[in-house]
Amino acid sequence: xxxxxxxxxxxxxxxxxxxxxxxxxxxxxxxxxxxxxxxxxxxxxxxxxxxxxxxxxxxxxxxxxxxxxxxxxxxxxxxxxxxxxxxxxxxxxxxxxxxxxxxxxxxxxxxxxxxxxxxxxxxxxxxxxxxxxxxxxxxxxxxxxxxxxxxxxxxxxxxxxxxxxxxxxxxxxxxxxxxxxxxxxxxxxxxxxxxxxxxxxxxxxxxxxxxxxxxxxxxxxxxxxxxxxxxxxxxxxxxxxxxxxxxxxxxxxxxxxxxxxxxxxxxxxxxxxxxxxxxxxxxxxxxxxxxxxxxxxxxxxxxxxxx
Amino acid sequence: xxxxxxxxxxxxxxxxxxxxxxxxxxxxxxxxxxxxxxxxxxxxxxxxxxxxxxxxxxxxxxxxxxxxxxxxxxxxxxxxxxxxxxxxxxxxxxxxxxxxxxxxxxxxxxxxxxxxxxxxxxxxxxxxxxxxxxxxxxxxxxxxxxxxxxxxxxxxxxxxxxxxxxxxxxxxxxxxxxxxxxxxxxxxxxxxxxxxxxxxxxxxxxxxxxxxxxxxxxxxxxxxxxxxxxxxxxxxxxxxxxxxxxxxxxxxxxxxxxxxxxxxxxxxxxxxxxxxxxxxxxxxxxxxxxxxxxxxxxxxxxxxxxxxxxxxxxxxxxxxxxxxxxxxxxxxxxxxxxxxxxxxxxxxxxxxxxxxxxxxxxxxxxxxxxxxxxxxxxxxxxxxxxxxxxxxxxxxxxxxxxxxxxxxxxxxxxxxx
Numbered sequence: 169x170x171x172x173x174x175x176x177x178x179x180x181x182x183x184x185x186x187x188x189x190x191x192x193x194x195x196x197x198x199x200x201x202x203x204x205x206x207x208x209x210x211x212x213x214x215x216x217x218x219x220x221x222x223x224x225x226x227x228x229x230x231x232x233x234x235x236x237x238x239x240x241x242x243x244x245x246x247x248x249x250x251x252x253x254x255x256x257x258x259x260x261x262x263x264x265x266x267x268x269x270x271x272x273x274x275x276x277x278x279x280x281x282x283x284x285x286x287x288x289x290x291x292x293x294x295x296x297x298x299x300x301x302x303x304x305x306x307x308x309x310x311x312x313x314x315x316x317x318x319x320x321x322x323x324x325x326x327x328x329x330x331x332x333x334x335x336x337x338x339x340x341x342x343x344x345x346x347x348x349x350x351x352x353x354x355x356x357x358x359x360x361x362x363x364x365x366x367x368x369x370x371x372x373x374x375x376x377x378x379x380x381x382x383x384x385x386x387x388x389x390x391x392x393x394x395x396x397x398x399x400x401x402x403x404x405x406x407x408x409x410x411x412x413x414x415x416x417x418x419x420x421x422x423x424x425x426x427x428x429x430x431x432x433x434x435x436x437x438x439x440x441x442x443x444x445x446x447x448x449x450x451x452x453x454x455x456x457x458x459x460x461x462x463x464x465x466x467x468x469x470x471x472x473x474x475x
Numbered sequence: 476x477x478x479x480x481x482x483x484x485x486x487x488x489x490x491x492x493x494x495x496x497x498x499x500x501x502x503x504x505x506x507x508x509x510x511x512x513x514x515x516x517x518x519x520x521x522x523x524x525x526x527x528x529x530x531x532x533x534x535x536x537x538x539x540x541x542x543x544x545x546x547x548x549x550x551x552x553x554x555x556x557x558x559x560x561x562x563x564x565x566x567x568x569x570x571x572x573x574x575x576x577x578x579x580x581x582x583x584x585x586x587x588x589x590x591x592x593x594x595x596x597x598x599x600x601x602x603x604x605x606x607x608x609x610x611x612x613x614x615x616x617x618x619x620x621x622x623x624x625x626x627x628x629x630x631x632x633x634x635x636x637x638x639x640x641x642x643x644x645x646x647x648x649x650x651x652x653x654x655x656x657x658x659x660x661x662x663x664x665x666x667x668x669x670x671x672x673x674x675x676x677x678x679x680x681x682x683x684x685x686x687x688x689x690x691x692x693x694x695x696x697x698x699x700x701x702x703x704x705x706x707x708x709x710x711x712x713x714x715x716x717x718x719x720x721x722x723x724x725x726x727x728x729x730x731x732x733x734x735x736x737x738x739x740x741x742x743x744x745x746x747x748x749x750x751x752x753x754x755x756x757x758x759x760x761x762x763x764x765x766x767x768x769x770x771x772x773x774x775x776x777x778x779x780x781x782x783x784x785x786x787x788x789x790x791x792x793x794x795x796x797x798x799x800x801x802x803x804x805x806x807x808x809x810x811x812x813x814x815x816x817x818x819x820x821x822x823x824x825x826x827x828x829x830x831x832x833x834x835x836x837x838x839x840x841x842x843x844x845x846x847x848x849x850x851x852x853x854x855x856x857x858x859x860x861x862x863x864x865x866x867x868x869x870x871x872x873x874x875x876x877x878x879x880x881x882x883x884x885x886x887x888x889x890x891x892x
Contacts, residue, residue, distance in 0.1 A: 356589040359550055364603040364654060365578035378593045 207328035218270035268409035287346025330407025345387025349380030484556035489513035534711030603654025621653035750823035753851030
C-alpha cells in the first residue's frame with residue numbers, strides 16, 4: 169500500500185525540529201545585520217591568509233612549509249612535507265589545498281580562542297562544567313552535515329558559513345581537553361602554589377597551564393583534524409577549496425578528480441597532525457627553534473661576558 | 476607572642492558541616508555524625524606553638540592531621556574556630572590579605588614534594604620569593620643559598636625529575652626556607668623517604684632549626700620521628716588532640732590507654748632522660764660532717780658509698796663505707812673524699828641510652844646541673860626498673876574494658892578543660 173497513512177500511536181506529534189526552526193528564523197531576522205558583518209569579517213580573514221599564500225610560487229611555499237616541519241620536528245617530516253606538497257602541485261590541486269589550509273587555520277584559531285578560555289572556566293567552576301558538558305556532547309554527536317543547514321540560512325552560500333560550521337564541529341576537543349588537562353594537574357602542586365601565596369591568576373599561568381600543556385596540545389591537534397574533515401564537508405555550502413573539488417567530482421562522477429582531491433586532503437592531514445603533535449610532546453626549552461635561537465644569541469652573550 | 480595559636484578548630488566535611496559542629500559540641504560522637512552523612516576530620520583542636528619551637532602533630536592516617544595543618548595556612552577553611560599567626564587571624568583573611576600572610580609568615584613542605592616539574596631546581600626553590608615579588612637576580616641568589624644549605628649545590632639547573640626522592644624533598648625544604656617565612660609547615664615531609672635518608676633529613680632539620688630559629692609545625696605518623704625532632708608533641712586520634720606534651724611527658728604519663736599503647740613500642744632509652752628517672756639521694760652528706768656521721772648513714776641505708784655536697788648542694792665527691800670505717804677517729808673527711816669521675820656525673824638531659832656505660836662502672840650515677848649542684852642520683856637498679864616499666868604497661872593495658880574507656884574519656888575531658 170503506497171498510501172502514507174499516519175501511524176496509529178498515542179504519542180502526540182512533537183515537532184522539535186519545527187520549533188527549533190521557528191526560533192532560528194526569529195533569531196536570524198533579529199540579528200541579520202550582525203551576521204552580515206560577521207560573514208564579511210570571516211571571508212576577509214580567510215582571503216587575507218589565502219591570497220598572500222597563493223601569490224607565492226607554489227614551490228617556494230612548499231619549501232617554506234617543509235622547513236617548518238624540519239624546525240618543529242625533524243628532517244623526516246621536512247622531506248615528507250616537501251614530497252607530499254609537490255605531489256599536490258603535480259595533481260593540480262594546489263590552489264584548493266591552500267584555500268582549505270587557510271580555512272582550517274582560521275577555524276582552528278577561532279575554535280581555540282573560544283574553546284581554551286571556556287575549558288579553563290569549566291575546570292575552575294563545577295557549574296560551568298556541568299553546563300558546558302552536555303552542550304559539547306550535543307555539538308559533537310550531531311552529524312556534521314546537519315550544522316550546514318542553519319549556517320547556510322544565516323550566511324547563505326559561501327566560505328563564511330563553511331567556517332562557522334567548521335568551528336562548531338571542531339570546538340569540543342579544545343574545551344574538553346583544556347578542562348581535563350587543568351583538572352589533571354596534581355592537587356598538591358596547586359596547593360604548593362597557594363601555600364606560597366600565589367594568586368589564582370599566577371597559579372593558572374605559572375602552574376596549571378604549563379602542566380596542562382601536553383593535554384591542551386592534544387586538544388589542539390584534535391581541533392585541527394576535525395576542522396580539516398569538516399572543511400571538506402563544508403564544500404557542500406560553498407566552502408571552496410578541496411571540499412569544492414570533492415563535491416564537484418561527486419556530482420560529475422569524476423573518479424580521477426575525486427581521488428586527486430582526496431589524496432590532497434590526506435597529505436594535508438598528515439602534515440598538520442605531525443606538526444602539531446610534535447609541539448605538545450616536546451619538553452619545554454628543547455625545541456629546535458629554541459636551539460637555533462640559543463645558537464644565535466649565545467655567541468654574542470658569551471662574547472660580552474668575556475670582554 | 477606565640478607563633479601559632481589554634482582556637483577550637485573544627486573541620487566537618489559534608490553539606491551541613493556547621494550543624495555537625497553544633498552536635499559535636501553538644502556531645503555527639505563521631506559515629507552519630509557519620510550516620511548523618513558528615514565526616515568530622517578535626518574536632519575541637521586547640522594548641523599554641525611558641526616561636527622557635529618544633530611542634531609535632533602525631534597521629535595515624537585518618538586522624539585528621541593533614542586537614543589540621545591545612546587549616547593553619549588556610550588551604551582548608553575550618554568549619555568552626557580560627558587560627559592566629561603572630562596574633563593575626565588567618566582564618567578570617569581572604570584574597571590579598573591571605574596571600575600576604577602566606578608570603579610573609581608561613582611556608583610549607585609537602586609529603587609528595589609537590590615540586591613544579593616544569594621548572595628547574597633553582598626556579599622551584601625561588602618560587603616563594605617570586606610570589607613575594609623579589610627581583611630575578613636576588614631571588615636566584617637567595618634560592619641558591621637555600622639549596623646550598625640543604626646540601627644541593629650544583630643541581631640548580633636540573634629538573635626535579637632528574638633528582639632522587641631524598642634530593643627532591645631537599646628542594647622542597649629549600650623552597651620553604653628560601654621564602655624566609657617565620658613558620659615552616661611540614662606535612663609528613665619525610666614519610667615518603669627511605670629510613671636512612673629520613674634519619675639524615677631529621678638531623679638536618681634539627682640542625683637547620685637551631686641555625687635559623689624557625690618555628691616548625693611538623694606532621695608525622697611515625698612516633699619515633701615525632702620523639703626525635705619534637706620539642707612538644709600533640710597526639711591526635713580520630714580528629715581530636717588527646718595529649719600535648721614533651722616526648723618524656725607522653726612516655727611517662729600517657730593521657731589514656733590509646734597513647735599508652737601507642738608509645739609502648741618506643742625506644743624509651745632514647746627519649747627518657749636522667750632527670751626523668753633519677754631519685755632523691757637516699758642520703759647525702761654535708762661536707763662539714765665527719766666520718767662518724769657518714770658511717771652511721773651508710774649503715775642505716777645499707778649502701779657501700781655516698782655522695783658528699785657542699786652547703787649550696789654542689790657535688791664535692793663521694794666517700795666509701797670501708798675507708799670511713801677505718802678512719803672514724805678523724806674530725807673531718809680530709810683524705811677520705813674522692814672526686815666523682817667524669818663518667819659517673821651526667822647532666823639532667825642525658826638520655827638513658829647514655830647512662831648504661833657509666834652504670835656498668837659505678838653503682839650510682841650523680842645527676843648534676845650546669846651549676847654543679849647535685850639534682851639526684853640514678854642507682855643501677857633504678858635504671859633497670861625504668862626499662863622494665865615498659866613491659867609492665869603492656870601487661871596492664873592488655874584488657875581494654877568498658878571501665879577503661881570511660882576513664883579514657885574523663886582524662887580527655889580533663890585534658891581539654
